[in-house]
Amino acid sequence: MSTGTAKALELRGLRKAYRLPGGRSVPAVRDFSLRVEPGEFVTLLGPSGSGKTTVLRTLAGLEEPDAGEILLDGVPLTPLPPHQRHIGLVFQNYALFPHLTVFENVAYSLRIRRTPDVRIRDEVEAALKTLGLEELASRLPGQLSGGQQQRVALARALVMHPDLLLFDEPLSNLDAKLRFQVRSELRRLQKRLGITALYVTHDQAEAMSLSDRIAVMRDGRVEQVGTPEAIYARPATLFVADFIGRVNILPGRVVDRGGSGVTVEALDRRWNVAADRCPGAAGEVLVLLRPEAVGLTEAGQGDLAGTVEELEYRGDQTEYRIQIGGVHVVVVESSPRRTRRIVEGDRVGLRVFEDTLHILPAQREG
Amino acid sequence: MVQATGILIARPRPGLRRGRALFSLYPLLVLGLALFVVYPLGMLLAQAVQADGRLSAGTVLGLLRESYYRAVLLNTLLLGVSVAGLGTVLATGYAYAMTRVAMPGKKFFHFVALLPTISPPILMALSLILLYGRRGLITNGLLGLQSTLLYGFWGLTAAQVLAYFPFAYLLLLNLFRGLDASLEEAAWTMGAHPGKILTTVTLPLLIPGLASAVLLLFSYSFADLGNPLLLGGDYPVLAAQIYLTIIGLYDMPRGAALALILLFPVTLVFFAHKRLAERAAFASIGGRASSMRHPQFRHPAVRIGGLLFCGGVCLLILLQYATVLGGAVTRLFGINHTLTLKHFASALTASRDALVDTIGLAAAASAVSGVAGLLIAYFVARSRVPGRGALDFVASLPLAIPGTVVGLGFAIAFNRPPFLLTGTALIIVAAFVVRSIPYSIRSGVAALRQVDVSLDEASTSMGATSFQTLWRVILPLLRPAVLAGMIFTFTRSVTTLSAVIFVVSPHWALVTPTILSQMDRGDVGEAAALSVVLIVLVLLVIHGVPRLLGRDWREGTAA
Numbered sequence: 001m002s003t004g005t006a007k008a009l010e011l012r013g014l015r016k017a018y019r020l021p022g023g024r025s026v027p028a029v030r031d032f033s034l035r036v037e038p039g040e041f042v043t044l045l046g047p048s049g050s051g052k053t054t055v056l057r058t059l060a061g062l063e064e065p066d067a068g069e070i071l072l073d074g075v076p077l078t079p080l081p082p083h084q085r086h087i088g089l090v091f092q093n094y095a096l097f098p099h100l101t102v103f104e105n106v107a108y109s110l111r112i113r114r115t116p117d118v119r120i121r122d123e124v125e126a127a128l129k130t131l132g133l134e135e136l137a138s139r140l141p142g143q144l145s146g147g148q149q150q151r152v153a154l155a156r157a158l159v160m161h162p163d164l165l166l167f168d169e170p171l172s173n174l175d176a177k178l179r180f181q182v183r184s185e186l187r188r189l190q191k192r193l194g195i196t197a198l199y200v201t202h203d204q205a206e207a208m209s210l211s212d213r214i215a216v217m218r219d220g221r222v223e224q225v226g227t228p229e230a231i232y233a234r235p236a237t238l239f240v241a242d243f244i245g246r247v248n249i250l251p252g253r254v255v256d257r258g259g260s261g262v263t264v265e266a267l268d269r270r271w272n273v274a275a276d277r278c279p280g281a282a283g284e285v286l287v288l289l290r291p292e293a294v295g296l297t298e299a300g301q302g303d304l305a306g307t308v309e310e311l312e313y314r315g316d317q318t319e320y321r322i323q324i325g326g327v328h329v330v331v332v333e334s335s336p337r338r339t340r341r342i343v344e345g346d347r348v349g350l351r352v353f354e355d356t357l358h359i360l361p362a363q364r365e366g
Numbered sequence: 367m368v369q370a371t372g373i374l375i376a377r378p379r380p381g382l383r384r385g386r387a388l389f390s391l392y393p394l395l396v397l398g399l400a401l402f403v404v405y406p407l408g409m410l411l412a413q414a415v416q417a418d419g420r421l422s423a424g425t426v427l428g429l430l431r432e433s434y435y436r437a438v439l440l441n442t443l444l445l446g447v448s449v450a451g452l453g454t455v456l457a458t459g460y461a462y463a464m465t466r467v468a469m470p471g472k473k474f475f476h477f478v479a480l481l482p483t484i485s486p487p488i489l490m491a492l493s494l495i496l497l498y499g500r501r502g503l504i505t506n507g508l509l510g511l512q513s514t515l516l517y518g519f520w521g522l523t524a525a526q527v528l529a530y531f532p533f534a535y536l537l538l539l540n541l542f543r544g545l546d547a548s549l550e551e552a553a554w555t556m557g558a559h560p561g562k563i564l565t566t567v568t569l570p571l572l573i574p575g576l577a578s579a580v581l582l583l584f585s586y587s588f589a590d591l592g593n594p595l596l597l598g599g600d601y602p603v604l605a606a607q608i609y610l611t612i613i614g615l616y617d618m619p620r621g622a623a624l625a626l627i628l629l630f631p632v633t634l635v636f637f638a639h640k641r642l643a644e645r646a647a648f649a650s651i652g653g654r655a656s657s658m659r660h661p662q663f664r665h666p667a668v669r670i671g672g673l674l675f676c677g678g679v680c681l682l683i684l685l686q687y688a689t690v691l692g693g694a695v696t697r698l699f700g701i702n703h704t705l706t707l708k709h710f711a712s713a714l715t716a717s718r719d720a721l722v723d724t725i726g727l728a729a730a731a732s733a734v735s736g737v738a739g740l741l742i743a744y745f746v747a748r749s750r751v752p753g754r755g756a757l758d759f760v761a762s763l764p765l766a767i768p769g770t771v772v773g774l775g776f777a778i779a780f781n782r783p784p785f786l787l788t789g790t791a792l793i794i795v796a797a798f799v800v801r802s803i804p805y806s807i808r809s810g811v812a813a814l815r816q817v818d819v820s821l822d823e824a825s826t827s828m829g830a831t832s833f834q835t836l837w838r839v840i841l842p843l844l845r846p847a848v849l850a851g852m853i854f855t856f857t858r859s860v861t862t863l864s865a866v867i868f869v870v871s872p873h874w875a876l877v878t879p880t881i882l883s884q885m886d887r888g889d890v891g892e893a894a895a896l897s898v899v900l901i902v903l904v905l906l907v908i909h910g911v912p913r914l915l916g917r918d919w920r921e922g923t924a925a
Contacts, residue, residue: 060555062661081665082554083562089555095548099570108566109556160556 006038006196007073007163009059014068016054016220028054030220032068039194041187043207046217047243052200054220056166059198060089072163083112088157092169094149096141102128102152103137109160127159130189147178154186158193165190167199171206183209204244208232216240234277238360241288248329252287252359254278264359267304267324271354278359286360291332293356296320296342302349308342322348388833391741392751398738399760401785402796406775407767413622413778425623435607439627442588442603445519449526449587450580456527457534457579459675462564465542466550467672468662478680481687483532484904486861486878488592488885489897490525493686495596496693496890501700503689517599525593528686530586534579537643541575542568547660560663574645581639585632589768591864592878596885604628605770605864612868618778625771636766687901693894709895717896720875725903727791727874728859731798736852738799739806740844744836746807747814748822758807765804769864772800777868789871797866798859805858806851813847814840849912857904 014032017025029051036042044052057063059070061082070077077085096105106127110120128134131151141149150170157165171179187210190197201207207214208228216223216231224236235241238249252266261275266287299305306324320331320342331350342348417424429435460479464472482490498505498516505511515521545568553563569576594606604624612621663669693699697706714721745751746758764772776797780787787793817840825835841848863878870879877900884893
């Protein structure tokens with residue numbers, strides 16, 4: 001099964017506030033703009049309350065925006081009620097109809113559109129086959145496992161050949177192992193079918209592994225849009241840096257500007273940072289150092305020297321909290337291939353992968 | 367290992383030892399229920415199935431062989447089915463509009479729909495007579511008709527649908543609200559318009575709830591006494607026949623046998639309703655509900671339809687209340703519309719005793735029902751005392767029993783030694799309590815289930831007795847539920863007619879039987895005025911008492 005030509009989605013200046021019983025109104029989405037290219041998989045990533053689900057529900061038509069435009073291949077969607085939008089939505093709790101079989105759940109949108117029975121059978125069977133559900137066609141949702149329910153929900157959304165596919169944290173009710181498996185299947189399927197997709201999650205690993213691009217949201221706005229690599233390696237704000245992965249935030253000062261970048265002083269040492277990693281930096285700055293961008297060496301070697309204050313062994317990884325001249329730095333290493341175990345109180349040397357350093361202006365977060 | 371077990375066994379079990387003070391009340395509750403639920407029903411049964419001092423089904427079977435009584439039974443069934451069908455349709459539409467349509471005035475619509483649930487059911491008969499009776503404002507005054515369809519099937523159907531559909535509405539309102547919102551949203555995004563969503567998703571999921579509403583209305587219609595007495599005309603139904611057999615013919619065995627015939631189908635229907643209601647509540651739990659904010663349909667046609675429907679139903683209900691008010695403030699409604707306060711004056715003087723007695727006895731019943739209901743709820747939900755299941759069943763039994771049957775049972779059981787209570791206040795209070803305690807227990811159990819057992823355990827582990835735990839930990843958390851139960855008891859007690867009509871006496875007059883006899887005498891003005899006073903009183907209690915008691919009594923689990 002495949003869809004027609006994929007469509008481009010454009011959101012312009014979307015705003016939505018919820019009115020509370022007391023008459024107060026709480027903004028959920030403020031001035032949200034985003035463009036999703038045909039066939040692209042974009043994830044809205046953000047903490048709970050950042051407005052990502054509201055954006056999704058507004059797209060589906062389940063919420064009315066207070067302002068802004070939603071265009072699908074240039075056609076405005078806002079005037080249309082949900083049943084005329086042709087947008088597939090996979091719910092967090094799957095929302096399978098408990099009184100209908102798997103077959104009838106998947107056939108629902110076709111029956112609503114009065115599709116001939118023969119075509120319904122073909123289409124539903126194809127959708128079930130795509131997701132490996134042929135055997136379960138006559139079951140009721142209550143008789144399925146969480147992972148199976150999830151697939152039915154996806155089949156049900158795909159069978160309507162939607163112009164746009166929306167996912168509202170569809171993996172959050174699955175256990176960790178299954179989530180991992182479904183994640184990669186989902187990505188393969190979307191690529192194969194070439195449907196434009198918008199995915200909502202608060203799980204950064206999910207966002208990283210699924211998306212062509214990620215839009216990090218905060219307080220109803222887009223904080224940064226970019227490929228997973230760009231978001232991780234070159235966060236635009238402290239919020240993004242902190243929300244995606246872990247990061248050491250070190251105070252620093254720009255001491256020299258050259259054509260290829262800047263020289264910054266931090267941890268009593270000078271570092272060279274490439275131009276694309278220090279947008280507009282001058283004077284007091286924050287130097288971002290990822291915990292995995294540091295390697296431990298014997299004391300006396302490397303770029304820095306410090307003392308191990310605490311360590312946490314996690315099997316595949318070990319996390320160290322190291323004091324370097326009054327500043328604490330967290331270092332995460334793949335569990336050591338070295339022979340001598342490092343213990344708390346040890347003096348160690350640190351080798352910093354200078355290329356990964358990233359610099360942000362030192363202003364306070366508003 | 368053996369030693370360890372020995373130590374475990376030797377350890378005192380605090381839950382059992384500390385609970386004595388509270389558990390000493392248990393036998394008291396058992397005795398109370400035995401005396402006021404089991405004994406009267408037993409006596410009624412005994413009266414019905416004995417002839418010439420011997421056990422015999424003769425009276426019951428004899429009645430069923432008479433074609434007149436077979437017709438009565440058929441009438442009752444037909445009326446019940448009509449009221450149940452029509453009432454459920456009304457209630458479904460109303461609950462749907464209130465929960466799924468974006469329209470203004472919902473608070474008002476809800477308030478109006480609840481009015482009949484706090485009024486005496488005979489109020490509908492009263493207003494319908496004033497509007498459509500032989501001298502009715504509409505039939506005679508406007509249309510100049512001499513005859514009317516009111517007295518009989520049509521009038522009864524109208525009165526009972528108006529009086530009872532709000533109960534089904536309340537039931538369905540909760541079920542419509544409880545459905546997982548994402549199911550309807552899913553259907554919507556898959557291309558179903560609001561009407562299709564209703565027929566393909568919402569209603570199919572609510573089938574057990576709809577069936578439960580049908581059964582509820584059926585049993586209410588079956589048990590109604592007031593409306594058939596006033597509107598029955600040449601359409602006799604069972605409850606009214608029981609009353610006429612006892613009061614008119616003074617034939618106790620025959621009355622008791624008729625009560626048994628009434629009791630059987632009602633009890634059957636009630637237990638079917640209960641099972642379905644449980645399933646309906648169950649159906650709404652579909653995984654983790656994503657959001658409880660249901661789609662609010664904004665399509666102009668849907669909104670206008672919803673407004674017209676709810677507005678129309680409200681208008682119909684308000685017309686009845688306006689008519690009663692009109693009847694109360696005019697000399698003779700339909701004939702002489704000169705404004706007067708004499709009916710109110712008479713209601714507050716001639717019927718003063720009835721009002722004072724009703725309020726006093728209902729208040730007493732509220733206190734008893736509140737305390738006993740809470741205790742039983744505690745024993746049922748929190749203790750492991752033997753027989754608590756049976757206790758719950760017996761205490762809840764009156765839910766399934768028509769008021770007429772309860773009242774008749776009381777009249778038979780307490781009209782002779784060893785428990786000669788006829789003419790006392792106790793018998794009336796007991797009738798009130800028996801009729802309402804199931805609700806106190808249910809609301810208490812529901813509220814207790816919201817309170818985590820670990821609170822009890824924490825209190826006990828710190829050395830509190832079960833009485834102290836109940837008093838200091840549970841009661842403060844349950845105050846809203848207890849208050850709601852007590853207000854419900856009060857409302858139900860002052861508006862019931864069927865349960866008390868056989869036990870009122872010259873010493874203790876009550877409002878609803880007084881209204882009935884005023885109607886009988888043709889004093890519609892006085893009956894209307896007294897009804898208005900009663901409704902105002904109930905509204906004052908419902909809205910005033912929680913406000914007087916303050917925040918602690920209003921928040922939380924109160925429904």
